[in-house]
Amino acid sequence: MAAVDLMKCACDKCLCIVKVETAIDRDGKHYCSEACAEGHKTITGCGHSGCGCSE
Ligand SMILES: [Zn+2]
Ligand SMILES: [Zn+2]
Ligand SMILES: [Zn+2]
Numbered sequence: 001m002a003a004v005d006l007m008k009c010a011c012d013k014c015l016c017i018v019k020v021e022t023a024i025d026r027d028g029k030h031y032c033s034e035a036c037a038e039g040h041k042t043i044t045g046c047g048h049s050g051c052g053c054s055e
Contacts, residue, residue, distance in 0.1 A: 011036035013052030 005020035010029035014036050023030035026037040035043035036053060045054035 009033075009036050009046070011040075011046070011053055014046050014048075015051050016046060016048055 006017050007020060007023070007030055008014075009016040009018055009023075009032040010026075011031060014032060016032035016036075018030055018032045020030055023032065024034060024037045025031075031037040032048070033046045036046050040053055045051070048054065
């Protein structure tokens with residue numbers, strides 16, 4: 001059985017769990033969304049309610 005590579009979004013405040021194969025790859029880290037990948041410089045939140053970066 002193949003292991004599914006799940007990891008937490010690399011954004012500190014984000015609680016999302018992302019699949020490595022579908023995650024946004026940025027500098028070797030995996031993010032759930034473009035917003036988290038860019039460090040929320042221009043985009044707020046990740047599109048999921050309940051995450052710290054959505055506030
Ligand atoms: Zn999130
Ligand atoms: Zn995220
Ligand atoms: Zn985030």
